[in-house]
Amino acid sequence: xxxxxxxxxxxxxxxxxxxxxxxxxxxxxxxxxxxxxxxxxxxxxxxxxxxxxxxxxxxxxxxxxxxxxxxxxxxxxxxxxxxxxxxxxxxxxxxxxxxxxxxxxxxxxxxxx
Amino acid sequence: xxxxxxxxxxxxxxxxxxxxxxxxxxxxxxxxxxxxxxxxxxxxxxxxxxxxxxxxxxxxxxxxxxxxxxxxxxxxxxxxxxxxxxxxxxxxxxxxxxxxxxxxxxxxxxxxxx
Numbered sequence: 001x002x003x004x005x006x007x008x009x010x011x012x013x014x015x016x017x018x019x020x021x022x023x024x025x026x027x028x029x030x031x032x033x034x035x036x037x038x039x040x041x042x043x044x045x046x047x048x049x050x051x052x053x054x055x056x057x058x059x060x061x062x063x064x065x066x067x068x069x070x071x072x073x074x075x076x077x078x079x080x081x082x083x084x085x086x087x088x089x090x091x092x093x094x095x096x097x098x099x100x101x102x103x104x105x106x107x108x109x110x111x112x113x
Numbered sequence: 114x115x116x117x118x119x120x121x122x123x124x125x126x127x128x129x130x131x132x133x134x135x136x137x138x139x140x141x142x143x144x145x146x147x148x149x150x151x152x153x154x155x156x157x158x159x160x161x162x163x164x165x166x167x168x169x170x171x172x173x174x175x176x177x178x179x180x181x182x183x184x185x186x187x188x189x190x191x192x193x194x195x196x197x198x199x200x201x202x203x204x205x206x207x208x209x210x211x212x213x214x215x216x217x218x219x220x221x222x223x224x225x226x227x
Contacts, residue, residue, distance in 0.1 A: 002158075004156075031213075033213070033214070033215075035215075040220075042202050042217030042219050043157065043215070045215065045216070048214065055213070056214060090156055094213070100145040100147070100164075100206055101147070101162065102147075102159070102215060104149070104156035104157045104159075105156050107155075
């Protein structure tokens with residue numbers, strides 16, 4: 001167990017809706033990264049937050065947005081859901097920018113109908 | 114951007130045999146290469162990693178080798194056990210304008226049969 005928790009474990013939404021996913025980082029970690037893992041694929045980087053600021057972003061549209069809170073927990077928000085957004089969303093925490101090791105939570109399985 | 118390729122996509126071995134998974138990367142600036150094990154219904158678990166100033170690293174039955182010149186790195190599992198069955202992912206660390214993103218391969222599904 002990494003100490004990274006995510007909620008909810010799974011949820012079902014319909015196309016066009018909005019969703020918020022939550023992540024609590026491992027104790028002592030101040031950096032959170034979000035990844036999308038489609039079925040049968042490797043995780044793809046969405047963005048990273050360090051001390052409440054976005055620190056880098058992958059090739060995802062602006063309808064994917066995030067927040068990090070003073071306690072270093074984080075949210076991923078996705079607006080105007082599309083069918084292709086169906087995936088496992090993973091949160092990973094690390095002990096700081098420049099600290100390479102990233103430890104993943106169990107993920108949230110999102111299904112868009 | 115960084116491109117990580119991983120082979121094979123599936124691998125079946127008998128218990129006690131060795132398993133080798135290979136990855137190549139494209140960005141010569143990459144300097145950190147972790148390996149993750151993902152079991153069904155769980156998030157990826159970091160099992161071993163290597164940095165570009167090291168050519169080989171071993172942890173019990175698991176070892177990783179890195180060839181910076183050829184831009185490839187490999188995971189070696191010896192004396193495989195049924196509980197080693199899982200999907201394994203290699204990744205490379207790109208620290209350019211994408212923050213500290215990990216770029217993953219597509220995974221290798223390893224099956225260890227008793």
